[in-house]
Amino acid sequence: MRRFFLIITAVLLSNSLLQGQENKIIFMPHWTPQAQFAGYYVAQEKGFYKEAGIDVEIRHIGLNSRKNSSSYLRSGEINITTLHLLQAMVNKDGGLDIVNILQTSQNSSILCVAHTPLPSFKSLEGMKVGLWKTGFTESAIIAADEMDVSYEAVPFLNGINLFVAKAIDATFVTSYNEFKHLFYSVGNVPAENVLRFSDIGYNYPEDGLYTTSAYYNTHKEQVDKFAEASKRGWEYAATHPDETLKIIEKYTSEANIATNEVLQREMLEEVLRLQLDPATGKRTFAPVDEKLYNTILTKAQNAGLVMGDIKYQDFIKQ
Amino acid sequence: MKKSRSISDRMSLRLLSATMLLFFGCTAAMGLIARNSILKSSYENTQNLLEKLVSDIEGILSETETAAENMVWLAKEHTDDPDYMFHITREFIDHNENIIGSTIAFEPNYFKNKGEYYAPYSYVNYDTGEMDSFQMGSNDYDYFTMEWYQLPLLLKQNIWCEPYFDEGGGNQMMTTYSIPLEDNYGHVFAVLTADISLMNLTSIIENIRPYPDSYTVLIGRSGSYISHPDPRLVLNQTIFTHAKQIENNDLYATGLKMVNHESGISRLKMGKRDTYFAVYGALTNGWSVGLFCPDKEILEDLMKMSNTITLVAIIGMIILFLITRRIIRRNTQPITEFAYTALNIAKGNFNVDLPEVTTNDEIKQLHDALQYMLTSVNSYIHELKTTTASKEKYESELYIASAIQKQMVPNEFPAESEYDLFATLQPAKEVGGDLYDFFRKGDYLYFAIGDVSGKSVPAALYMAITRAIYRIISNLGYPLNETMIRINDSISRGNTSNMFVTMFTGRINLKTLEMTFCNGGHNPIVLIDPDGKAELLHAKPNIAVGLFGGFDYVEESVQLKKGTRLLVYTDGVSEAENSANEQYGEERLLAFCSKEPVSDTSQVFIDNLLKDVRKFTADNEQNDDITVISVLL
Numbered sequence: 001m002r003r004f005f006l007i008i009t010a011v012l013l014s015n016s017l018l019q020g021q022e023n024k025i026i027f028m029p030h031w032t033p034q035a036q037f038a039g040y041y042v043a044q045e046k047g048f049y050k051e052a053g054i055d056v057e058i059r060h061i062g063l064n065s066r067k068n069s070s071s072y073l074r075s076g077e078i079n080i081t082t083l084h085l086l087q088a089m090v091n092k093d094g095g096l097d098i099v100n101i102l103q104t105s106q107n108s109s110i111l112c113v114a115h116t117p118l119p120s121f122k123s124l125e126g127m128k129v130g131l132w133k134t135g136f137t138e139s140a141i142i143a144a145d146e147m148d149v150s151y152e153a154v155p156f157l158n159g160i161n162l163f164v165a166k167a168i169d170a171t172f173v174t175s176y177n178e179f180k181h182l183f184y185s186v187g188n189v190p191a192e193n194v195l196r197f198s199d200i201g202y203n204y205p206e207d208g209l210y211t212t213s214a215y216y217n218t219h220k221e222q223v224d225k226f227a228e229a230s231k232r233g234w235e236y237a238a239t240h241p242d243e244t245l246k247i248i249e250k251y252t253s254e255a256n257i258a259t260n261e262v263l264q265r266e267m268l269e270e271v272l273r274l275q276l277d278p279a280t281g282k283r284t285f286a287p288v289d290e291k292l293y294n295t296i297l298t299k300a301q302n303a304g305l306v307m308g309d310i311k312y313q314d315f316i317k318q
Numbered sequence: 319m320k321k322s323r324s325i326s327d328r329m330s331l332r333l334l335s336a337t338m339l340l341f342f343g344c345t346a347a348m349g350l351i352a353r354n355s356i357l358k359s360s361y362e363n364t365q366n367l368l369e370k371l372v373s374d375i376e377g378i379l380s381e382t383e384t385a386a387e388n389m390v391w392l393a394k395e396h397t398d399d400p401d402y403m404f405h406i407t408r409e410f411i412d413h414n415e416n417i418i419g420s421t422i423a424f425e426p427n428y429f430k431n432k433g434e435y436y437a438p439y440s441y442v443n444y445d446t447g448e449m450d451s452f453q454m455g456s457n458d459y460d461y462f463t464m465e466w467y468q469l470p471l472l473l474k475q476n477i478w479c480e481p482y483f484d485e486g487g488g489n490q491m492m493t494t495y496s497i498p499l500e501d502n503y504g505h506v507f508a509v510l511t512a513d514i515s516l517m518n519l520t521s522i523i524e525n526i527r528p529y530p531d532s533y534t535v536l537i538g539r540s541g542s543y544i545s546h547p548d549p550r551l552v553l554n555q556t557i558f559t560h561a562k563q564i565e566n567n568d569l570y571a572t573g574l575k576m577v578n579h580e581s582g583i584s585r586l587k588m589g590k591r592d593t594y595f596a597v598y599g600a601l602t603n604g605w606s607v608g609l610f611c612p613d614k615e616i617l618e619d620l621m622k623m624s625n626t627i628t629l630v631a632i633i634g635m636i637i638l639f640l641i642t643r644r645i646i647r648r649n650t651q652p653i654t655e656f657a658y659t660a661l662n663i664a665k666g667n668f669n670v671d672l673p674e675v676t677t678n679d680e681i682k683q684l685h686d687a688l689q690y691m692l693t694s695v696n697s698y699i700h701e702l703k704t705t706t707a708s709k710e711k712y713e714s715e716l717y718i719a720s721a722i723q724k725q726m727v728p729n730e731f732p733a734e735s736e737y738d739l740f741a742t743l744q745p746a747k748e749v750g751g752d753l754y755d756f757f758r759k760g761d762y763l764y765f766a767i768g769d770v771s772g773k774s775v776p777a778a779l780y781m782a783i784t785r786a787i788y789r790i791i792s793n794l795g796y797p798l799n800e801t802m803i804r805i806n807d808s809i810s811r812g813n814t815s816n817m818f819v820t821m822f823t824g825r826i827n828l829k830t831l832e833m834t835f836c837n838g839g840h841n842p843i844v845l846i847d848p849d850g851k852a853e854l855l856h857a858k859p860n861i862a863v864g865l866f867g868g869f870d871y872v873e874e875s876v877q878l879k880k881g882t883r884l885l886v887y888t889d890g891v892s893e894a895e896n897s898a899n900e901q902y903g904e905e906r907l908l909a910f911c912s913k914e915p916v917s918d919t920s921q922v923f924i925d926n927l928l929k930d931v932r933k934f935t936a937d938n939e940q941n942d943d944i945t946v947i948s949v950l951l
Contacts, residue, residue: 067457128472133463154472157463161480164540165604167472184558185540187574258483258542260551262559 025049025219025226028059028078030069030087030134033251034259035268036176036207037082038244039104043233045247052225060255068134070096079215080226084206085288086138086300092315093306097213099317102227103287104234105206107274110139110197111179113163114170117192121200124151130162130171131155137172138305139202145303160185176270180263203278204296205288207271216317227318231285238272238283241265287318325650330643338635345631349624353617357595360616361583364528364597368609371526371534372599378416378519379478379603382495385414386512387476393422393499393510400429400436404451407440410512411449418442418492419513421454422499423461428507437461441513467509470498474506478603480538481516483553491516491544491553520545523607532611539604541577572596576606586610652681656688668696716748716775723749723778726785728756731921736828737763740920741947742928744890750943751777752888753785753819757793761828764792767840767947768821768863769888776817784809784819784863798823798836802863802871806838809864818864822857822886831880831951836873838863841889842904844911848881852911854904883923883950885911890944894931897938902931920948 029037040058043049049056059078061069069081070091080101083091092098112118114127121143131137133155144150154168160181163171173179175196182189197203209227216223237244248264277284288296290312300306389410396402407420423437435455443450454461461467466479481493492513499508519536523545526534536545541556551560557573568586575582579600586594598608614621655673662670672692675685723745731740741754751770756763766788770777784805791804802823809819822840826833835843835855839862842854860871878884887907894902910930914923924946931944 062458133460154468155463156468157460157465159465159540161465161540162468162472165469165473165477167469181540184556184562185542186577187558256483258553260555260559260563262555262562 023053023222024055024057025080025222026057026059026078027080027226028061028069028072029082030061032060032257033248033255034177034257035245035248035264036271038237038248038268038271039230039234040082041233041247041251042237042240042244043229045250046233046236048229048232048236049226052229054222054225054229056226058251070098073098073210073212076212079219080209080211080223082207083210084136084138085204085208086142086296086305087135088208088210089297089300089310089315090135090138090305092310093308098210099213099216100208100287100315101211101216101223101317102209102230102285103205103316103318104208104230104285105271105274106277106284106286107205108139108197108203109174109176109206109270109274110137110202111173111175112140112170112195112197113173113179113182113189114193114195115163115166116169117190118170118195119192121147121195122149123195124170125149126151127169128152128154128167130168132172133157136174136206138300139197139204140172141305142299142303143197143200143202146299176267176274180266180270184263204292206274208288213314234272234275234285235283237268241268244268285318287316290316324647325653326643326647329646330639333642334635334639337638338631341631341635345624345627349620352620356617356620357613360528360611361595361597364532364595364609364611365583367526367528368597368599368607371523371609372601372607374522375519375536375601375607378514378522379495379601382414382416382512382514383476385410385417386420386495386497386510389420389510390497390499393508397507400424400432400438403438404440407438408449408451411440411442414512416514416518417512418515420511422508422510423455423467424508425506426462435459435461466494466496466511470496470509471506474498474500478605480540480542481544481553491520493544516544526609528609529611529615531615532609535608535610537573537576537606537608539577541573544605572598572608576600576608579604579606588612652685656681656684659688663692663695668692668699713748719775719778720745720748723782726782727754732758734758736951737826738920738950739763739765739947740924742924742945744928744940744944745778746890746940746943747774749775749778751781751819752890752943752945753781753788754886754945754947755785755788756947757789758828759793763826763828763949764824765826765886765947765949766792766821766823767886767888767945768819769840769890769943769945770819771817771862773943776815780809780815780817780819780864784821788821788823792823797873798825798834799871799873802836802838802860802873803869806861806863806865806869806871807867810867813864818862820862820888824884824886826878826949826951831878831882832875833878833884834873834875836860836871838871841887841892843887844885844908845876845878846883846885846911846916848879848916850912850914850916852885852908854908878951880951881916883911883916883920883948885923885927886947886949888943888945890940890942891927891931891946893942894935894944895938895941896935902934906930906934918950920950923948923950 027040029040044056044058061067070083072078073081074096088098088100112124129151131140131153154162156162160171160178162168164185173182209230211223245261245265245268249261252259275283277286293312293316297306297310389406392406393403396406403422407422410420411417419439419441421437421439426434429436437453437455438451439454440449440451469477469479476495476497479494479496481491484490484492492515495512497510498506499510501507523534523536533547534545535543537557538544541558542553543551543555543557546552557576558570561570561573566588568584572584572586575584576598581599584596586596588594593613594610595613596608596610598606600606652673652675659670659672672685672689675682727743739756743752743754745752751773753768754766756765768784770780770784787805787808792801796804820840821838822835822843824833824835835857837857838860842856844852845855846852855876857874858872861869892902892904892907910927914926918926927946
């Protein structure tokens with residue numbers, strides 16, 4: 001009799017553990033804590049994930065590490081990450097079978113800033129240009145290919161110090177992060193020294209949520225819940241900026257990130273702006289338009305970033 | 319009602335206001351000069367302090383720079399022995415107590431047997447105090463994209479990196495000095511670094527406090543705070559984000575100058591009221607130091623002194639006010655007394671004693687003038703009293719005379735069946751020279767009208783005499799011309815005043831209606847027949863009564879009809895003037911008589927005539943006695 005009860009207890013316990021494991025999601029944004037990921041922090045802190053019935057753990061990458069969030073996804077250490085659309089396509093082409101489960105950004109944040117005026121992308125010819133070692137500049141590679149511009153790429157890890165020290169002639173920056181840093185480090189950059197990708201025909205959507213196809217196929221319900229609760233988190237962040245900044249501060253402090261409220265507030269405002277549909281001006285979280293997707297894919301293929309074909313239906317699962 | 323102030327109060331206040339204005343103006347100017355002088359001196363002191371601080375920091379940094387540069391040849395010398403690099407870094411740290419970590423990081427795959435990453439690193443273990451070494455390059459520590467590696471590589475020059483907080487190294491702020499190692503061809507093959515703690519440096523900076531509330535900041539090339547009294551800002555904020563957070567444009571502008579490696583002085587407004595000045599200077603490694611000093615503390619002594627001066631000045635002003643008021647009061651006391659005296663005089667008390675004046679100035683002149691005025695006024699009042707008494711007496715007598723004169727002419731008009739008679743006498747003054755009389759004797763109605771030359775009392779006396787003589791003589795039953803001769807003789811006798819009377823006398827036989835009359839120089843009377851036709855009755859000319867005796871007066875007669883009206887008047891009627899000096903005249907008189915209903919009683923007729931005359935003269939004063947008799951047969 002005692003053995004029977006023991007067996008029953010063991011079965012129930014393992015079931016419940018298994019159930020818990022099933023609903024546990026490990027999420028890793030593709031960068032260190034900052035307002036760029038505010039919606040996910042808010043969803044976690046306000047209990048939106050819990051209310052959706054999922055147990056989410058948020059992890060972050062190590063700043064000095066060469067290992068990015070895609071690597072963690074590939075190794076199965078995490079379940080969901082954020083990536084730029086083009087970055088995700090390159091990853092998918094490279095063998096990491098991932099799918100897009102939510103598109104948050106609807107606009108390009110990429111800018112090129114130089115010490116001299118940049119009337120066009122061609123002005124970068126022959127310059128030493130800083131770009132992130134972790135990617136994000138696929139659209140710059142496409143532009144360079146299409147306009148036949150060659151510059152010396154200087155991969156950097158973080159920040160604007162190479163540019164400020166004038167070790168490089170120009171650098172790629174995001175409008176919400178490094179560009180703000182630049183403003184608060186050397187003052188206003190002359191407008192003629194700034195080139196916005198959104199102004200030169202490369203206004204490609206960026207941040208989105210990604211998971212592996214395998215995880216998506218086995219955990220569709222949890223993934224959808226995560227995406228929905230994340231949307232809720234972003235909506236809340238848009239309407240409660242002050243509270244959101246306090247939540248962001250908690251995450252940046254825990255990770256010992258050297259930042260401040262001014263920069264995070266401006267970053268939040270800009271990230272929220274980038275989420276607005278360029279046509280309607282509304283926050284829709286709409287999946288990437290298929291036509292635009294195919295255009296981007298073709299350009300990526302032409303630039304040699306993507307070798308194979310990535311079907312829209314196989315990639316966009318939103 | 320506005321409260322009146324004494325001259326002393328007003329003058330004292332004005333004097334005080336002017337003095338205060340002058341004093342505070344001078345004090346403010348002096349204060350401004352002193353303030354600028356103190357600030358200038360403070361700027362100079364702080365600048366000297368800053369120069370020394372910059373020199374101290376440069377000294378600390380150059381120690382490390384020299385030590386690191388001395389290692390370069392050694393590293394280059396042993397590029398054939400990668401493991402020897404550990405020895406070099408250890409020796410380097412061993413011989414330089416400021417240096418707590420060092421690496422010689424090589425370009426990717428520089429040593430074929432060492433793989434992509436090769437960066438022998440030695441450091442002082444913060445916990446044990448021992449030196450540890452390891453090869454730090456790996457996938458998890460990709461030094462090729464680290465600033466300390468990239469900057470010297472790209473710039474091909476020695477460089478100080480932006481400070482960072484080292485959690486593993488004892489939770490302290492560190493910075494790295496990097497030197498690119500070049501081969502004989504000028505290619506950089508490795509970067510040699512020296513890590514130093516910034517604890518010493520920041521403690522030196524924190525101790526620089528020329529004033530209790532002043533502070534010093536050190537910022538990096540990108541404006542990040544490397545040292546700031548608020549530790550929360552260090553490395554987390556740039557001077558610009560800080561300026562934005564506290565909404566301070568002055569701080570932002572100062573930050574711009576600092577990151578642009580300028581030296582100088584800025585003035586800043588901090589908070590709502592405090593003003594600071596910042597003295598800043600650049601370090602050779604691209605960092606910048608700024609000393610922020612509050613004006614409040616620098617100017618504290620000046621403010622204290624200024625407050626004391628203000629307090630003393632206020633007390634002094636109050637004392638000055640009291641003294642001035644007392645002096646002015648003493649000097650203007652006679653004026654106050656004169657004011658009371660003048661008020662008494664104004665109230666009618668002219669026997670007041672004037673205040674005594676011992677000085678010989680304007681007050682004395684005022685006293686003398688007032689004394690003269692008082693004497694004159696008293697004299698005038700005395701005269702006035704006398705004159706007024708005389709006048710009152712005269713007027714009283716004149717009033718009595720007027721009453722008597724009115725009684726001299728008949729005031730009762732007996733109702734008679736044969737005629738309707740009414741008469742009036744309105745003197746221009748209290749008494750006049752006109753007269754009239756009538757009486758009935760048997761079947762005869764006697765009447766007379768006269769106008770004495772001149773006016774007022776002499777004329778009145780003459781009128782009284784004439785009227786008395788007429789009444790006496792006409793009663794004797796003489797013919798009218800005889801009566802006039804006798805009256806004339808009586809009056810002209812002894813007439814030294816050369817006065818005379820124009821006189822018209824008449825006698826109507828009430829049975830036959832024949833009227834006998836004699837006109838002694840008087841106006842022609844008006845006859846209005848029962849149809850209303852009016853005309854003047856021109857008589858034979860006789861002289862006025864009283865001019866000289868012995869004149870032979872002539873009488874005439876006229877037959878009247880029943881219903882005829884006689885209008886007898888003096889020249890007060892026909893010569894009544896309006897404001898344009900036009901006379902009423904005989905034409906207007908005849909026109910009135912023709913227009914007036916014949917049925918009017920004599921009283922109504924006279925009333926209406928006088929109204930017509932008054933209407934003509936309007937506001938013009940009556941200038942002659944008016945006498946009218948109306949007899950309606």
